[in-house]
Amino acid sequence: MTDWSEIVLRLGVATFAGGLVGLDRDLRGMPIGLKTLGLVSLSTAAVILLAMQAAEPGQFTDxxxxxxxxxxxxxxxxxxxxxxxxxxxFRVRGLTSAACVFFAACIGTACGAGHWPIVITALVFALLLLTCGNSVERWLHRTLGGKDDTGD
Known part of the structure; x- marks a missing residue:
């Protein structure tokens, strides 16, 4: 059985991590943001934590x-x-936001399971992509001569 401090830690980090990714979406005026992605991550962590309660400590069961x-x-x-x-x-928008929904669920899963190195590493990479990705993509398009179609 997981103790209260561990439950609060796992659910709190999941909420914070999902919310942080959602903040990027909010700041860019996208249709999904801090509250939604925080809730996606929190709810995913909660169901994983619940499923793991029946298992041996530290094991990810069937x-x-x-x-x-x-x-x-x-x-x-x-x-x-x-x-x-x-x-x-044929212009589709919102794919990055949709990917962020999936990422929030994945990060929530990792938080619920208590795999902190995965949480930290994935969150750093995601935030790097979200903050620097457009600039790097534009630079690569200019350098390599591709069509500059960076958007969401």
Whole structure:
């Protein structure tokens, strides 16, 4: 049985990590933000934590694996809700926000399981991509001569 301090730590870090990714979406005016991604991460961590309560300490059981599979499959519906096709052209917006929904669910899963090195590493990489990705993409397009179609 996981003690209260560990439960608060896992759920708190999941909420913070998802919210941090959501803050990026909020600051860019995207249709999904801090509250939504914080809740996605928190809820995913909660169900993983619940599934792991029946297992031996430190083990990711078959039951927890099935819960993770179900959550990650179902989260696609929420992600699909932020993808929008613009106008008559074949321009789709919101894919990064949809990927952030999936990431928030994954980071919540890792928090619920208590895999802190994965949480920290994935969060750092995600925040680097979200903050520097457009600049790097534009530079690569200019340098390599590709079409500059950076957006969400």
């Amino acid at each position: 039951a927890a694996s099935r819960v993770a599979q179900g959550v990650l499959t179902g989260i696609g519906f929420l992600g699909a809700g932020v993808i929008v096709r613009q106008g008559d052209r």
